Amino acid sequence: MGKALRIALIAGEASGDILGAGLMQALKARHPDVSFLGVGGPLMQAEGLSSYFPLERLSVMGLVEVLGRLPELLVRRRRLINALIAARPDAVIGIDAPDFNLDLELCLRRAGLRTLHYVSPSVWAWRQKRVLKIRDACDMMLTLFPFEARFYDEHLVPVRFVGHPLADTIPLQADRHAARERLALRLDCPVVALLPGSRGGEVARLGALFLDSAERLLRARPDMRFVLPCANAARRAQIEQMLVGRDLPLTLLDGRSHDALAACDAVLIASGTATLEALLYKRPMVVAYRVAPMTYRILKRLVKSPYVSLPNLLAGRLLVPELIQDAATPEALAQTLLPLLDEPSRQTESFDAIHRTLRRDASGQAAEAVLSLVGER
Known part of the structure; x- marks a missing residue:
């Protein structure tokens, strides 16, 4: 592919920043004329991501903490949706953070953007009806584990098992x-x-x-x-x-x-x-x-x-x-x-x-x- 690409990535916590940075490196190796926007941490920004706001504003754990920050999170998501619809990137990749990203991906896909979700939520274990929302929200699910990919295949969600980055970095035989x-x-x-x-x-x-x-x-x-x-x-x-x-x-x-x-x-x-x-x-x-x-x-x-x-x-x-x-x-x-x-x-x-x-x-x-x-x- 010769044309310039714009890829949006949205990470919600430090682990997503690691995954996002690795994905950005791999994309640049395969398509040098690519630029990135969205939300990410220092690792993704070091790879060239233009972040709309700090990743830490999405990194919330615990029910009480989420409820306390809910108004801010909803406002940020709405503004991010509007910004990405205006920017029209070639693809939008939500990295983990399903409670934030799946609704965002659903809105963007309905607006005609290509959407992927990287790291499956534990939908195979509980709240399995979420797979219906995922099917509407994502053009493709990228899973870390093969049993997740089998679950999505069974529910007619386009999926690709990509493997786990830890398996790439940890040696087959440790000393x-x-x-x-x-x-x-x-x-x-x-x-x-x-x-x-x-x-x-x-x-x-x-x-x-x-x-x-x-x-x-x-x-x-x-x-x-x-x-x-x-x-x-x-x-x-x-x-x-x-x-x-x-x-x-x-x-x-x-x-x-x-x-x-x-x-x-x-x-x-x-x-x-x-x-x-x-x-x-x-x-x-x-x-x-x-x-x-x-x-x-x-x-x-x-x-x-x-x-x-x-x-x-x-x-x-x-x-x-x-x-x-x-x-x-x-x-x-x-x-x-x-x-x-x-x-x-x-x-x-x-x-x-x-x-x-x-x-x-x-x-x-x-x-x-x-x-x-x-x-x-």
Whole structure:
């Protein structure tokens, strides 16, 4: 394609900024005469995005927080819709942030613009009727996982499975020895990584539970050591408070979760994206999660998926143990994790095949999908 292209991208949080920047790099490599507008963070702006307003104005988490910011969000979305209709870009790509982006994409598509959505919401697990809105809002859905693409195929939504960027960046074989040297961890003892989550609420519910489990693991294996990456200074302070009165051989890290995963022998981990990272590092894991009792009762009725963790969803079977809510006790977590230290292959034999399935040059695949859609004009 020889003509100049204008592509709009709208990211709502830091993870979307990373995906958007990678997609922009891939688009420029394939079509040098391309310009970008929309909403993005520093990484996307560094790639040439002209952002209508700071990404942080869309980055809101929690029901109460969203309600407090709702008037501003609605005004920003309406102004953004009007600006993009006036600009008439060749394609509009909403990156994640479905509550903001899907309504925006619906309005823009009705105005005659091509729209794509990059990163599927968990529509296959709950609120499945959203797929009808997605079908109206998007010319194409770009998914990170193959089971998502199968869901959209079944519901007649144009879809392309592009793979996951983490699978592209994490090596097929991580160097445990080098990671331990970077973290000043002993080479001659078992190391367990504790990943209780990155949000304050997650750490409040799982932090002490994981530390209690570590104490039981230590009684069974006195030579064991532990490493816990903290997402930020607030999470570190939260964990340090939980450690008062305990005597654990635990190394706290500021970030560096990938180093922790590369260095460890097994992982005690909260359900979430981190379970995918543990899988890609080929580390056996036990997944735990707790939410407020009322939230759990509601979700139990709404969620259609038999699994909560990404490794099991990708495998299509119970590959890694999931201890949820009342089942997540220190005794159960320790007893479930201990055998994995001696027989990691129970899980990890399947991890490599999943990694290779997801390793598809996600940014490049997404760029090809965008250009093919633009070429259909």
